[in-house]
Amino acid sequence: MNWKMGEAGQESVIGLVQMNCGAAPERNLAAAVERIAEAAGRGAQIVCLPELFRSHYFCQEENVDWFDLAETIPGATVETLSRAAKRHGVVIVGSVFERRCAGVYHNSAVVMNVDGDLLGIYRKMHVPDDPLYYEKFYFTPGDLGFRVFATPFGRIAPLICWDQWYPEAARLAVLAGAEILAYPTAIGWRPGEKREYGKRQHDAWRTTQRSHAIANGVFVAAINRTGLEKPLEDSPGRPADYEGIEFWGRSFVCGPQGETVAEAGAEPGVILAGCNLGDIDRTRRNWPFLRDRRIDAYADLVKRVID
Numbered sequence: 001m002n003w004k005m006g007e008a009g010q011e012s013v014i015g016l017v018q019m020n021c022g023a024a025p026e027r028n029l030a031a032a033v034e035r036i037a038e039a040a041g042r043g044a045q046i047v048c049l050p051e052l053f054r055s056h057y058f059c060q061e062e063n064v065d066w067f068d069l070a071e072t073i074p075g076a077t078v079e080t081l082s083r084a085a086k087r088h089g090v091v092i093v094g095s096v097f098e099r100r101c102a103g104v105y106h107n108s109a110v111v112m113n114v115d116g117d118l119l120g121i122y123r124k125m126h127v128p129d130d131p132l133y134y135e136k137f138y139f140t141p142g143d144l145g146f147r148v149f150a151t152p153f154g155r156i157a158p159l160i161c162w163d164q165w166y167p168e169a170a171r172l173a174v175l176a177g178a179e180i181l182a183y184p185t186a187i188g189w190r191p192g193e194k195r196e197y198g199k200r201q202h203d204a205w206r207t208t209q210r211s212h213a214i215a216n217g218v219f220v221a222a223i224n225r226t227g228l229e230k231p232l233e234d235s236p237g238r239p240a241d242y243e244g245i246e247f248w249g250r251s252f253v254c255g256p257q258g259e260t261v262a263e264a265g266a267e268p269g270v271i272l273a274g275c276n277l278g279d280i281d282r283t284r285r286n287w288p289f290l291r292d293r294r295i296d297a298y299a300d301l302v303k304r305v306i307d
Contacts, residue, residue, distance in 0.1 A: 010154075010276070010277045010278065011274050011275065011276045011277070012045055012046060012153040012154045012180070012274075012275045012277060013043050013044050013045045013046070013153075013272055013273070013274050013275070014044065014045070014046045014047075014048065014180070014219075014221055014253055014272070014273045014275060015036075015039030015040070015042070015044030015046065015047045015048070015090075015270055015271070015272050015273075016048050016221060016223045016251040016252075016253065016262075016264065016270065016271050016272075016273070017032060017035040017036065017039060017047060017048065017049050017050065017053075017223065017270055018050065018223065018224060018225070018226055018249050018251045018264050018267075018268055018269055018270070018271070019031060019032065019035060019049075019050060019053060019225060019226070019268050020225070020226060020227040020268050021050070021052070021053055021054075021055065021056055021057070021225050021227075021229070022056060023055070023056050025054045025055050025069065028053055028054050028055065029053075029054050029076075029077060029080055032049055032053055032054075032094075033080060033084050035047075035049075035270055036049075036081075036084045036088065036090070036092065037084070037087075037088060038270050039090070039270045039272070040088035040089070040090045041088075042270070042272055043272060044090060044270075044272055045090055045091065045152075045153040046090065046091045046092075046093065046151070046153050046154070046156065046180070046182075047090050047091070047092050047093070048092075048093040048182050048184065048221055048223045049092070049093065049094050049095055049184060049223065050095065050184050050185060050186060050223050050224055050225040050251075051095050051107070051160055051161050051184040051185050051186040051223075051225070052095055052097060052107065052186060053094075053095055053184075053225065054069070054077055054095075054096075054097070055069050055097070056229050057186050057225070057229050057245060057247070058138075058231070059132075059133055059134050059135045059137070059138060060132045060133075060134070060229070060230070060231050060244065060245060061134065061231045062134050062137045063231075066138065067099075067105065067138070069097050070097045070098065070099035070105050071096065071097065071098070071099055072098070072099055072100075073096055073098050073108065073110060073118075073121055074118060075096070077094065077096050078094070078096065078110055078112075078118060081094045081110065081112050082112055082116040082117070082118065083116065084112075085112040085113065085114060085115075085116050086114070086115055086116030089114045090114060091111065091112065091113060091114060091151045091152070091153055091156070092110075092111070092112040093109060093110075093111055093156065093158050093182045093184065093223075094109065094110045094111075094112065094184075095107075095108070095109055095110075095160070095184045096108045096109070096110055097138075098121075098123070100140075104140050105138055105139055105140060106123040106124065106139055106140055106142060107123070107124040107127070107135065107138075107139040107160055107161075108121050108122065108123045108124065108142075108160075109121070109122045109123075109124075109158035109159075109160055109182075109184055110122075110158075111149045111151070111156060111158060113151060113152075114151070114152060119149040119150075119151070120147060120149055121144065121147075122142065122144060122146075122147050122157075122158045122159070122160070123140075123141075123142030123143060123144050124139060124141070124142050124159075124160040124161070124162070124163060125141060125142040125145075125146070125159075125163055125169060126141075126162040126163045126165070126166055126169070127139050127140075127141050127162065128162045132190065132245055135162075145172075146159070146169055146172040146173040146176065147173075147176075148173060148176045148177050148178045150177075154179045154180050154219075154275075154277055155177050155178055155179045155180070156178065156179075156180045156182055157173035157174075157176070157178035157180070157181050157182070158182050158183075158184070159173065159181060159182070159183050160183065160184055160185075161183065161184065161185045161186055161187065163183065164183045164185065164205075164208060164209060164212070164222065165208055167211070167212065167215065168301070170212040170215070170216055170218075170220075171215070171216060174216040174217075174218055174290075175290075178218060179218055179219065179277055179280055180218065180219045180220075180221060180275070181212060181213075181216075181218055181219070181220045181221070182221045182223070183209070183220070183221065183222045183223065184223050185222055185223055185224045185225075185251075186224065186225050186247060187205060187224055187247065187248065188224075188245040188246045188247035188248050189201065189245070189246045189248060190243060190245065190246075191228070191243045191244070191246050192243055194246065198248075202248060202250065205222075206222075206250075206252070209222050209252070209254060210254050210258040211258070213254045213255060213256055213257075213258050214256070214257060214258040214287075215289060216256075216289070216290075217256040217280055217283045217284040217287060217289065217290070218256055218280060219253060219254070219255055219256065219261070219275045219277075219280075220253065220254050221251075221252075221253045221273070222251055222252055222253075223251045224247060224248065224249050224250060224251045225247045225249070226247050226248065226249030226266055226267065226268055227246075227247055227249075227268070228244050228245070228246045228247075229244050229245055229247065230242060230243070230244030230245075231244075248266060249264055249265060249266040249267065249268075250263065250264055250265065250266065251263070251264045251271065252264065252271075253271075253273035253275065255275065255279055255283075256279055256280050256283040256284075257279075257283055257287075261273040261274070261275060
């Protein structure tokens with residue numbers, strides 16, 4: 001297909017699958033396949049799944065048993081997503097707990113093309129180590145850089161959750177040609193903190209995604225899971241009164257001026273967003289942020305701090 005970046009009038013329809021994720025991997029995978037079919041049946045061309053959707057969010061604790069959830073790429077999840085992409089003629093952005101080799105694991109995203117082919121892998125670059133998000137225990141930081149994949153419906157850069165707080169990641173993906181930044185995500189509240197901090201935390205998350213769209217003149221899709229999740233009851237060291245994480249859902253797509261194109265609530269389901277890729281060029285003509293970058297003055301960005 002001879003397709004040009006930001007071609008006027010080309011509308012890509014993005015479907016976001018917001019789902020509860022339980023303890024049974026095969027059940028989660030089957031539920032995701034059903035949602036992909038639903039999204040495709042409603043007209044989605046690109047279908048995005050949440051971060052680590054095949055299992056409950058196990059990173060709430062440090063437990064070596066959870067390495068058993070990891071799989072190779074290609075493997076069972078990629079093969080299943082490949083069949084779904086081919087069956088429905090859609091592009092799929094999925095998430096895999098990747099076993100690269102013994103002792104090296106990644107939090108990875110895969111992009112499946114409409115013919116079922118694996119276009120490529122992105123490995124999460126920014127890996128958190130915060131209370132209830134002990135991801136450094138499980139995941140090696142990515143080493144593939146910020147990748148962009150050309151599809152019939154636009155050039156997609158998959159980034160993952162913690163990546164979404166870093167303007168450098170968004171900017172580098174856009175400089176490589178991305179038109180859609182897709183962030184599979186697992187973010188939520190500690191229930192006991194929700195009353196005091198919940199609104200501010202959600203507003204900060206949403207504002208950050210919109211700022212990436214505005215600063216770079218692109219579409220941004222944030223795909224979150226939803227529902228209350230705890231470590232399993234038989235997990236070692238799990239406090240009896242542990243509240244877990246309430247994943248807040250509210251997946252959304254925003255456009256190159258930060259405008260909301262579609263947004264979910266807190267319930268599981270599928271939302272669709274029609275994105276006219278011609279809006280990228282129209283926006284950048286009026287807000288030429290990329291033109292006016294002072295690339296001669298940014299050398300210090302590669303330093304941890306400036307002494």
